Amino acid sequence: MNDRSPRKLYIETVGCQMNMLDSEMVVASLRRKGYELTDSTSDADTILFNTCSVREQAENKTYSALGRLRHEKKTHPQKIIGVMGCMAQKDQELIxxxxxxVDIVVGPGQLQQIPDLIEKARNEGGRHTALSLGRTDGALRDIKRSHETFDPLRDPTMRPTPFQAFLRIQIGCDKFCTYCIVPMTRGPEQGRDPLLIFDEAKILADQGCKEITLLGQTVNSYKHVAPDGKQTRLADLLYKLHGIDGLERIKFVTNYPKDMNYELLSAVRDLETIAR
Ligand code: SF4
Structure with a gap:
């Protein structure tokens, strides 16, 4: 490859809609650095796996896919291989x-560092990791800060259709269901600022998007408290988003049964843009 030809990125995504959205963001940030997508690992000079830890089968699938790259990395050592997402946060050094x-391991709260880590691995060699703090690794404020999102970096061309988009309104989870790893890998529950969500929805609608799916691990427990103490819940957010020009349908997943309330049900009843 000469220095002027674009870098080629192969990215494989397993798991939930959060992961699909995360991959969209990572691709957007790498496109800004001049990368193009390829669907072949042999053609790629950067290979990323966005992983899931909810089922053992998904983890095994990623380890098998990595195993198949062993030879390729041996013959092309300059190829950068990265593991991102929940399995990266959970397994860390085990990967x-x-x-x-593998050159880089990046948790779901540190994805904004991927372009720099790839460059570092390419220029300096060695292994590089970026991970969030564990649930007991410090003060709650520091743990929350270590789980960042970089959602405004959208790339419309990464969506399967220009008319539909995911929009994250919440990260993390505090429910600790016995079978689920998400509270450990995606950290404490945090509602994103409603003003940022509104701006992002508006940009999506201006790009021609007709349907938005609001994402949260327990989306109906969404809560944001502004510095002046003003609290925004999911129902308030729906009333706000309902007025955006061009937006025809709004959905929200995944709901947690205990957090359903009358305000939210009334919003679904009263606003025609909210999908039944
Ligand atoms: S509410 Fe969902 S994301 Fe949270 S612990 Fe339970 S299954 Fe996992």
């Missing part, structure tokens, strides 16, 4: 043990 040829 390097099982697949020592």
């Amino acid at each position: 390097f043990k099982k697949a020592p040829f």
